Amino acid sequence: MSTEWAIEFHALTRRFGQHTAVDALSLRVPRSSVFGFLGPNGAGKTTTIAMLLGLVRPTSGHITIFGHDVQRTPTTALQRVGAMIEYPAFFPYLSGYDNLRVLARADGIAQPHARIQQVLALVDLAARSKDRFKTYSQGMKQRLGIAAALLNQPDLIVLDEPTNGLDPAGTVEMRELIRTLASEGRTIFMSSHLLHEVEQVCDQVAIIKQGKLIASGKVTELLHRGQGLLVQVTDQAEAAVALLGKLDWVNSVRHEGLTLLIDAPHERAAEINALLTRNDILVAEIRTREASLEAFFLQVTEQP
Amino acid sequence: MATLLHLIQAEWLKLTRRPLIWLLYGTFVVLLLITFAALLFVVLLHDGAIGGVAVQVLNDNQINQFRQELRFPGVFGALLGQINSIGGILAMILAAGVIGNEYSWGTLRVQLARQPQRGYYLIAKLLTLLLILLVGMLLVILAGGLFTLIAGWLLGNLGRVSAGDLGLLLLGMLRALYVMLPYVLFVVAASIIGRSVLAGVAGGLIFLTLDGGAGTLSFLSQTDNPIVRGIYNLLLQPNISRLVAQHRQSFGTDPTAVTGLDLSTLPPTWQAIIVIGVYSIVFAGYAYVSFTRRDIVGAS
Numbered sequence A: 001m002s003t004e005w006a007i008e009f010h011a012l013t014r015r016f017g018q019h020t021a022v023d024a025l026s027l028r029v030p031r032s033s034v035f036g037f038l039g040p041n042g043a044g045k046t047t048t049i050a051m052l053l054g055l056v057r058p059t060s061g062h063i064t065i066f067g068h069d070v071q072r073t074p075t076t077a078l079q080r081v082g083a084m085i086e087y088p089a090f091f092p093y094l095s096g097y098d099n100l101r102v103l104a105r106a107d108g109i110a111q112p113h114a115r116i117q118q119v120l121a122l123v124d125l126a127a128r129s130k131d132r133f134k135t136y137s138q139g140m141k142q143r144l145g146i147a148a149a150l151l152n153q154p155d156l157i158v159l160d161e162p163t164n165g166l167d168p169a170g171t172v173e174m175r176e177l178i179r180t181l182a183s184e185g186r187t188i189f190m191s192s193h194l195l196h197e198v199e200q201v202c203d204q205v206a207i208i209k210q211g212k213l214i215a216s217g218k219v220t221e222l223l224h225r226g227q228g229l230l231v232q233v234t235d236q237a238e239a240a241v242a243l244l245g246k247l248d249w250v251n252s253v254r255h256e257g258l259t260l261l262i263d264a265p266h267e268r269a270a271e272i273n274a275l276l277t278r279n280d281i282l283v284a285e286i287r288t289r290e291a292s293l294e295a296f297f298l299q300v301t302e303q304p
Numbered sequence B: 001m002a003t004l005l006h007l008i009q010a011e012w013l014k015l016t017r018r019p020l021i022w023l024l025y026g027t028f029v030v031l032l033l034i035t036f037a038a039l040l041f042v043v044l045l046h047d048g049a050i051g052g053v054a055v056q057v058l059n060d061n062q063i064n065q066f067r068q069e070l071r072f073p074g075v076f077g078a079l080l081g082q083i084n085s086i087g088g089i090l091a092m093i094l095a096a097g098v099i100g101n102e103y104s105w106g107t108l109r110v111q112l113a114r115q116p117q118r119g120y121y122l123i124a125k126l127l128t129l130l131l132i133l134l135v136g137m138l139l140v141i142l143a144g145g146l147f148t149l150i151a152g153w154l155l156g157n158l159g160r161v162s163a164g165d166l167g168l169l170l171l172g173m174l175r176a177l178y179v180m181l182p183y184v185l186f187v188v189a190a191s192i193i194g195r196s197v198l199a200g201v202a203g204g205l206i207f208l209t210l211d212g213g214a215g216t217l218s219f220l221s222q223t224d225n226p227i228v229r230g231i232y233n234l235l236l237q238p239n240i241s242r243l244v245a246q247h248r249q250s251f252g253t254d255p256t257a258v259t260g261l262d263l264s265t266l267p268p269t270w271q272a273i274i275v276i277g278v279y280s281i282v283f284a285g286y287a288y289v290s291f292t293r294r295d296i297v298g299a300s
């Protein structure tokens, strides 16, 4: 209980050859939050989570979980973590129950039977627990994945695209399950490429694209404050981006042609105008965007 | 230490429930019984017990050898010999499955995310694999023993088993396991490096081919040039042959009767133990380093 942060990513970077999958990602996940890690496919979510779980080595930077460094003290850092990464992976020839037994044995859980029954009941799999994993539906597999993540009473639950491949009913069930888990005061860090998933269960969100953090904050703020500003300049869009990027109240800025897309509070519009004008960049128009998180997400993640 | 014990318990559950293992052991027992039935058939033919006419396809020395292998305790030498031929190949398939499937099923990352001490995980896996191989040997020996009760009855001589024989059998099982080590560990390393069952199986095939190729160079062991001989005897083949020959020797049968092996050119036992140990350590070390250092990226 050494820190208020469940997870801290410090300038986390991972390159695969020439390709930078995660690019200087710095992010803090508050304790007891339900944190959405949002980004389009290929954004680097799974790679980030694999580094968080000690499965993939960062090229540089580091991660702490409840203050413990994942690379230096992996056993301590991961002790209180339960995770499902990418897809629920189990031994196909074992029953759901026996799969959990394998994990419980490896964890050295005392009274495994009672605990396994408990988590199976929680994810509503008790009735099918004696059937082999390979006979399960996708939704059952995902739920068994959650049960496995919960087995060792973790304080932090990491879920990589938990609703991937689920039908609408399964998605609703999963969402309810996540809400139940969240109500018990644990920290949940879940990734998704679907905004509405995150919007409905998370209280905080970070958006990444091409490995870079683009925005982060409380969902309510991102959703309702409408941080977007659209600034039309007459030329020197690049220079304007460079200039605005230096301001600490500007979360992100980029341009499409001569339109600057700025993630900053609306009340700063006049300041932006003044700054650009001072630097001989003429502003033709400033508009605010009552961006929903959806529009915001699409805006920040659409292909450049 | 507690961690290692827990991991071994988990591996044990995974392995003993795995159909592949019982399929491989079942296959082995069937192949073994076919081989023994063939031996019995040849001996019965020789004696004229089938069809009333003696058909002598083999010389008396060889038939005598077969007779001994169809009763106690000679059968133990034959069984241990089978364990190191057919059994060795099945053990390699098993090793590839045990390591490679953890990658293809994605189960490896699940387990390592819970318990990041990869070295412990690998050690637990290898120890459990050796344990289950010993169980397999016991099953095969049991099946062979039952068959021998029948064969011995048919041939009118069951032989007998002394306490000393049982001790030799136990020693023989450990020897057989030791002989399998470099092959199994090579497959383990190949499965880890290729992150798949296929890589393990392919690696094992290449290894067996090279190993067999080395066998065809056995004329080198006949030369008078001590350096060439010395180098040849650092290959795995002749050292394996030395230990495998002891399976039959320790139960009083002749390992050269059917194979035409020349025992006099083989390296001494102490050298065989060291050379096999060194190969095993190199392969295990390679597997260990690769497993503990590299990214675990599940199914691709």
Ligand SMILES: Nc1ncnc2c1ncn2[C@@H]1O[C@H](COP(=O)(O)OP(=O)(O)O)[C@@H](O)[C@H]1O
Binding pocket: A016, A019, A020, A021, A039, A040, A041, A042, A043, A044, A045, A046, A047, A048, B297
């Ligand atoms: N082992 C790997 N080798 C090479 N490139 C990889 C590897 N793993 C991921 N990548 C690349 O890194 C990028 C991020 O992938 P990933 O983290 O899986 O994204 P996401 O989970 O957000 O969809 C992708 O471009 C992917 O192709």
Ligand SMILES: [Mg+2]
Binding pocket: A045, A046, A047, A086, A161
């Ligand atoms: Mg992913």
